[in-house]
Amino acid sequence: MSAIVFDSVAKQFGDFHALKGVSFTIEQGDFFALLGPNGAGKTTLISALAGLSRPTSGRIEVMGFDVQKNYREARRAVGIVPQELVFDPFFTVRETLTFQSGYFGLRNNGDWIDEILANLGLTDKADTNMRALSGGMKRRVMVAQALVHRPPVIVLDEPTAGVDVELRKTLWDFIRRLNNDGHTIVLTTHYLEEAETLCNRIAMLKKGELISLENKDTLMSRGAARELFIKIQPAQLPASLAPLLICERDHGFELKLADCKDLEAILTELRNNSVQLRDIEVGKADLETIFVDMMSAS
Numbered sequence: 001m002s003a004i005v006f007d008s009v010a011k012q013f014g015d016f017h018a019l020k021g022v023s024f025t026i027e028q029g030d031f032f033a034l035l036g037p038n039g040a041g042k043t044t045l046i047s048a049l050a051g052l053s054r055p056t057s058g059r060i061e062v063m064g065f066d067v068q069k070n071y072r073e074a075r076r077a078v079g080i081v082p083q084e085l086v087f088d089p090f091f092t093v094r095e096t097l098t099f100q101s102g103y104f105g106l107r108n109n110g111d112w113i114d115e116i117l118a119n120l121g122l123t124d125k126a127d128t129n130m131r132a133l134s135g136g137m138k139r140r141v142m143v144a145q146a147l148v149h150r151p152p153v154i155v156l157d158e159p160t161a162g163v164d165v166e167l168r169k170t171l172w173d174f175i176r177r178l179n180n181d182g183h184t185i186v187l188t189t190h191y192l193e194e195a196e197t198l199c200n201r202i203a204m205l206k207k208g209e210l211i212s213l214e215n216k217d218t219l220m221s222r223g224a225a226r227e228l229f230i231k232i233q234p235a236q237l238p239a240s241l242a243p244l245l246i247c248e249r250d251h252g253f254e255l256k257l258a259d260c261k262d263l264e265a266i267l268t269e270l271r272n273n274s275v276q277l278r279d280i281e282v283g284k285a286d287l288e289t290i291f292v293d294m295m296s297a298s
């Protein structure tokens, strides 16, 4: 059984198609990244997954439960950390988490709440009113709230937007541990470095469509995603190599290397133009470069 199934999910707001029939699955145990530029439809997809908004057409399952037909079971199977900070200012952190447990019919959840608080660095804030917390602390509570019912699937919608380095580290250590314990993690983020370090599968959405879904290693090892940096004498790139130019930097040229075999052709081209090579570096592109490439190509 897959952790999540999106089957031809479409969402229209009036005439606007925010999701144009998106289909893919997320497997149990995945640490899954959902990437895409602003407005791609990530939050719309997550709201539909959470049962907070109804797709115009299509079907979503969480741990085998249909989000529409088996709303309660599907809702129990997932913990969602929303992008926005939503909280009642008059409750303390512990009260907030206890009420959330009650919402799922859980009593005597104190030990787990204590463990979550400790893991998110919130223990000494347990009795503080929500309104008195800093933005970063409130965000930690949003994460805690999503975890109170020990959901097998945890969805984090840009959890680290605007939070400090310390929280990111605390948060990721904890989420990694949950993933190692078997929880499925779905993450949307604009910090591609985070997705690159943490996730094993990466989906890219653009204008409501899925344009790529691959294992991270496959995505990262794509030949097209290599870069070559050269310093040459004279410092003039032969015209035949101009189409490969990514940018000029540090008195050298960064070129796109579609395939390692292209390296030979480039060196031959330099030799044929009597250009001397002064320095050379071949690097793997990071996820950010691949992302920008794919977004502009499709």
Ligand SMILES: Nc1ncnc2c1ncn2[C@@H]1O[C@H](COP(=O)(O)OP(=O)(O)OP(=O)(O)O)[C@@H](O)[C@H]1O
Pocket: 013, 016, 018, 036, 037, 038, 039, 040, 041, 042, 043, 044, 045
């Ligand atoms: N309630 C709504 N009414 C009308 N349009 C909406 C509504 N909700 C979302 N949209 C539109 O749908 C598109 C997708 O929005 P969504 O929030 O899902 O994008 P996103 O990928 O999460 O972007 P971001 O990275 O900025 O969070 C956007 O163009 C947005 O303006």
